[in-house]
Amino acid sequence: MSRPTARKAAPKGEYIETDSGNKVSRRSAITGTANITLGGRTVIMAEVQLRGDLHSTRVVPSSTGKDVTPTAISIGRCTVISTGSVIRPPYRISRGQIHYYPLKIGDNVFVGPNCTISAIQIASHVHIGANTVIGPFAMIKENVKILENTVVPANMIITAGSVVGGRPARVVGEVGEGWGVGSTGGVGVGGGGEKNWVEGGDLRELVRSIK
């Protein structure tokens, strides 16, 4: 389980680090922690809101008979949620009732500062620029770059490898074949204080550098 541990903050730092390496800022606003899963080595920066309380209220018949806590937000590994971003699951009104749907974010996703995200799914290796709004039930596939100040309308599906921007968002280009290649694998870029992570690449180094 990757919930932030409830122990008292003995060493005063910006981040609380969990056993699986998640770094959660003390100044983040997280509600409904039971409904949030963090994959490990994920960073939640200051003033980030994670609305885990907005979980699915539908009765799920469970096979084991035990009461399963519904997941509202699940975030993968090495994902960075920058300051001031709001992650809230999307909802749909059906027969006069509000139903929330779980929001999934993949691995190595970078969410820039001051974003509002209500997508249904964000796949891995996605880079989201600052001040972006992602509408309810939008689906973002792998290797997508969302430029700054973009508004992705509701229900939009962004195919893998696109660059989107504008209000409303439209596909403005494609990421190159080398998207996300660079920091790990055979090509070592790091060292010497160099920025050793690339957009869409493995964010492990970035996560490590955040203290």
Next chain:
Amino acid sequence: MAQPFPYTYYACDCYESRFQSPLAKRNSRAPAEDEEERTFDPSNPRSNYSLFPLEHLLYCEDCRQIRCPRCVVEETLNWFCPSCLFEVPSSVVKSDGNRCTRNCYNCPVCTAPMTVSSLEDPADPSPSGGPYILSCPYCHWSTEEIGIEFEKPTGITGQLAKIANGGKPMQTQKERDKERERRKEAERARRQDRLTGSGDEPPQSNTGSPPHDDVFASLSSFYKSQLAAQTPSNPFSHDVSFTSPSSFSRIMNLYSNPKKQKRDKPTPMREAASALEGLTLHDPTVDTATIERLKTCGWSSTLSSTQQLAQPPGAHFTSSLRPIATLLHTKRGKRCATCRHILSKPESKITSTRYKIKLLALNHIPRLSLRYLSPLPITPNHPVPQTPNPANFSYDNITSGLPIHFLLHLSNPLFDPIRVTLATPSTTPGKIASAVTILCPQFDVGANTDVWDDALGVDPPRSGSVTSASDGQIEAGKVWDRGRNWTSVVIEIVPGFKKSVTSGWKVPGAGGERERGEGSAEQGDDLDEDDDVLEIPIFVRIEFETDVLGEERGEERGGAKEGLKEKREEAFWTVVGVGRIAG
């Protein structure tokens, strides 16, 4: 795409090598040499088309050259709708066009994808759950505004083809084609009748102008019939029959003197003469109706030019908007345009993002990056921890005239150590001339060996190199720092001045010193957009020894030994965007 400072672009010389070198060869020898000597000018308008970020470049291992998006050949692997992710076979793309024929539509006002929503009255539920509309979640435009409602939530394209704006039923394309054929037949029969003298019914006048698609279909079929009547039966086939007089004369023309024989003039083609053939007569009442409508509804009811472009021709008002079917996407493989080898090939499955083949320039070309180096204290007695503070430095606001130091970082993706030679013009080309000095233009970069070597310190002479200026002193001829497969050198830049400095005074040692005529100084005053961007062209040449490739060695297996090394070199221009000069 605009990138934040500092960035590095790599120049692909495909344009020069393909189009300029033959020209240079044709001219005298001197210009060809001049071409070689020429420095790359990033402010040249043409440079925009040859500069790419490293991620967008591929590398052809056979040509041993960088391949940019301009010098690759793309081949479409499959077509799919980006919205519903259904693959569309290429035969359907050919017949139905490159748009989704399912339920995917974009808003004609704002281009956001539209959703099907139900207008069902909860008090009076209908068995189908309808009626349904297409609505835009972004700008709240819906097909209700053009009076279109659907019975079913699926098969929108089929339903939309049958409904005109306002909810009136409309003939589909097929029905219209059939109708036109029928009318043509009727017309022919009537003409026959007229010739024989019987039947004098007047042609029924069609109210309103026919839809654009209809006119296009009539015109295209008319022109096709005209072309068929004009050209001999099969002029390009190989089995030329000498019995046909036209092909016989064509062959005779081929073998006889073309000057003597006068080409017979082609008989002029007839233009469309009736509405059935696609003739539309200008109707002045339409214009007056349009003007009247503008008077009553105002500017807000008209379409913007971008909206008009996405609509069928002739749409002027918001009432004539139609939802736009989503354009299909493609998955494409790339081949080298020169040797036809595959450079990148994605897996054909739409959901897969993996590549079967991907030859990246990233894996063959050293990566250059620039970073601000904070000024260090001159006194070496107080060794300040060299932590450059990039937070205080703004790349968008570089002060003119003061020398600034940057670290040029070069990392090697190859598995062999490389020797790098950097070259840059002493002053940057462009309107603002800045002085650039690379303090150590020639150095070695280690091989891209196992990452653990670095961590475990297997290779001590590399990490603690004698030549590295690890004491924090900026010294010419010495590299700043080096690691396993990277080396950084110091580059000194004296940014030029935005305002013309030629008239009164000169900056000692700075780029503003460059001699300019009075005329060019005047030109320098009016800076265009982005003229204040400080971009440095850097020529990179790398030399290395590598194992001869296995297949090449196989050819000469007899004489060659294992571990045969060959010397190779690469050379290319890069442009490093340092920042924006504040002035």
